Amino acid sequence: MSAILNLFRVKMGVVIARVCLLLMLAVYSSYGGCNFPEGWTGGWFQSGTPGLIYINSTNMQGKGECAETDANDKFMVYDRNEDCYRCLVIHEKHKYVLQYKETYCGQRDSLSTMCESITGDAALYSMFRKDPRPIPEPCPFHPAPFTFTYSRGSGDCANPPSRAESCTDDSRLLLRYMACPDVPGTESNIEELICLATWKEGSTRYLVGLISQVQRRNSISTDEDMYRCFVYKGQHADKSVTYNIAQSGDATCNGLTSPVDGSRTMKLTNVDDEHNRCHFPSWVVEHHKWFSLDHTHQYHFTTKNATLKIMNEDGSFDEKRLVCHSILEHKDNKLVKLVAHLTKGCESGHVCVRLARRGGGVLELQLGAALHDAPHHACADQLYTPHVTLITTSLYPVRCPMLxxxxxxxxxxxxxxxxxxxxxxxxxxxxxxxxxxxxxxxxxxxxxxxxxxxxxxxxxxxxxxxxxxxxxxxxxxxxxxxxxxxxxxxxxxxxxxxxxxxxxxxxxxxxxxxxxxxxxxxxxxxxxxxxxxxxxxxxxxxxxxxxxxxxxxxxxxxxxxxxxxxxxxxxxxxx
Structure with missing residues (x-):
């Protein structure tokens, strides 16, 4: 009798296990039947949300597990904690920017029925990729430098004009705000913009970037302080480019629809600094790549022979960019003295440059030590800086002296x-x-x-x-x-x-x-x-x-x- 009872217990255990497994599969199929796109995996910042929102293949932290999708932009998620469902309509604006709207969490219905309850004026949430760390992209405003006016809603600050300058990294722009005595709410300030993502909706162009305070480097800045959204529009004329830009007041893209309406608006106009009319001599750019004698630095002439980039040969970032401004002296195709606009990081100004030809594949370069705002001040004093000797990979033998x-x-x-x-x-x-x-x-x-x-x-x-x-x-x-x-x-x-x-x-x-x-x-x-x-x-x-x-x-x-x-x-x- 005990043997029969034990056999009965075993069989009942197997039946119960199978029923539990079927119930688990049924529950899983009710809320775990889809995946989020693989490119969304990682940590995302959303304004007003403590910490980061992490997404994996099946789960969005704080929202729920993927239960159903139309394989487009609609997702039904199941919230285990509340035992309810919601619809998320998620648009990938850029690989670093997601925007979504959502329903309240409630009983499950068909995906289309649940998502249709989202109205056009429902809150729009923006998430910006934080982890893994995004790689900045070139800023869309070029060619810098620009002068600009700006407004915080109390009038345009135009005099004195503010200035936007490029950095050696094209993904950064330095904004030098000036204070206008006759416009309340304006102040002198320097901000650095790092461009992370750009996209277009119809005729409207968007940018998401990080704003940091250059003059207050040691201050603690949060993501809420740094992330900003921009709407911009460029207008190209014969010899000038103008950008109208509207900036969000917080770390969202809410309410930004026009480049002339935002928490702060700017109008950038490019500056003609004679760069387009100045070029390094042909005997200098005969070779576009030059190297220091020990090959630790590379000197690369680019952009129609008007720009010189100086960088570490080992790939570490220590780049300088010089743009020819005006030639002061040119002797016998062997010596040239000129003024150039130098940019290192986000620091820039005018410097004196002297280049001497020492052989078919040998040059000597001298750079002024100080940066000057005014071009005519750059070469006012004698150059006493060290000589930098440059060679090419195509060297031409010459007769040695002291035979x-x-x-x-x-x-x-x-x-x-x-x-x-x-x-x-x-x-x-x-x-x-x-x-x-x-x-x-x-x-x-x-x-x-x-x-x-x-x-x-x-x-x-x-x-x-x-x-x-x-x-x-x-x-x-x-x-x-x-x-x-x-x-x-x-x-x-x-x-x-x-x-x-x-x-x-x-x-x-x-x-x-x-x-x-x-x-x-x-x-x-x-x-x-x-x-x-x-x-x-x-x-x-x-x-x-x-x-x-x-x-x-x-x-x-x-x-x-x-x-x-x-x-x-x-x-x-x-x-």
Whole structure:
């Protein structure tokens, strides 16, 4: 009897489990039979709602689980907490912007019947993507800069005019508001607009962006303070562009239907700053891409040869943008001095620019240190900023200066090595040198400059190694000469060094001897480097004669007729 009872209990358990499963499936089918679009997954900000609203494939936090959809924009959701249903009509305006209307939560009916109860004047809610973090898009207002007037409902603030300036990132715009003494409610302020999303409804264009206070960077700003919606319309004339813009007063798009009616309205007019009439010279833009000697920065000429972008080569963001404003001086296709409008981040102003041609693929650039509002102030003072040496990937070899054969008598590497090799004698307490290494890489004995068939190479030699550079550009500044040279076998991203040299005469045992002091620096041809003493590499050399003469012959000539050797050396170094 107990066995029969146990069997009965097992069978009843199975039946109950099946019934429960069927009931669960029935309940699930009543409210879980659809999915939200995959692109909506994530966290969304909605004005007036604490925290974020998270959406996954089947659930919208605070609204319910997807029960039915018309595969368009209507969704029936089931609210477990209230055990009721509502219709959501959701429109994706942009991948970062959702807008919806909804019914009250009540008994389930057909999807169409429930959604028909939403009236045209029902509240419209806007949700802006917050997580994952949205990527800004270019602002639709161009070409900046603009002057603009604005109104908060108490009259237009037009004098003095406010100004909108572009940033190096096209998704940002800097708005410099001026205070108008005769218009109440106006004040001087600087705001930065980050453009997140744009879309169009009929002839009306919308923008959602983030507003931040530039002058109050340390203040705590909430999403309610920063998200704003805009309606705008552009009008293009022959030489000008005008934008009418209306801005919402809160973090919604409610009530915005016209570009001339909003919590704040603006009228932007582009400024003709002569940029369209100024271009960098043809010998500068012969190559559109230039690089620093060590390839850490790229210099890219764009936009009809009027714009120069400076950016880090490794991709990190440190961009500057210069737009040619006016050319002040242009000499022999080798030197140009001009005024440019510089933008870095959202900071901008006019700077003085000087460009010099040093070879077919070598330029030197100087940028003024200060930004000026007025263009005519930019080059009022002499430029004392560092020189930036630029090369292209298409370098042209040129004849090296200071042709001849040399003996290396001293180098910076030698001096450092000797200091490292000094030890303390334990018995005497004095510094003594360790036993020297017979052949050390980078420790050179001799050099030949311009001694190849094309006279465009610098070669350093020792018993165990040699290093060859190709000359790409050279020039002199007073008693100092400068040469840009790179490895004889350049890669797809050629690097180069700047050799800085000078000559001097010193008495050796009563005999005057001519020396060549030579330093190599990376990055740029920095002024103020003392040849033969400072730099990444430094050498002091004596001349042995011309490339055609052997070192042995010149050494003998120097001993037999030092005066003649001195004259010959001086003549060679002066070439």
């Amino acid at each position: 001849g054969r040399y003996t290396v008598i001293d180098s910076l590497a030698d001096r450092r090595r000797r200091r490292q090799q000094l030890t303390i004698d334990e018995s005497s307490g004095e510094e003594v040198a360790e036993k020297p290494v017979e052949c050390v890489m980078g420790q050179y004995d001799s050099a030949s400059i311009g001694c190849g068939a094309s006279q465009d190479t610098i070669e350093f030699q020792s018993a165990c190694t040699s290093t060859v550079y190709t000359c790409y550009g050279s020039w002199r500044e007073g008693a100092v000469g400068l040469v840009v040279a790179g490895p004889a076998r350049p890669t797809s991203r050629p690097h180069a060094l700047c050799f800085i040299y000078s000559t001097y005469v010193r008495n050796e045992s009563g005999v005057p001897v001519s020396f060549l002091a030579l330093s190599a620096v990376g990055g740029s041809c920095a002024r103020g480097v003392l040849p033969g003493v400072a730099g990444d590499k430094a050498y002091n050399l004596t001349i042995n004669g011309t490339c055609e003469q052997s070192s042995k012959y010149n050494s003998l000539a120097a001993r037999l007729c030092p005066a003649l050797a001195l004259l010959g050396a001086a003549a060679l170094l002066a070439r």
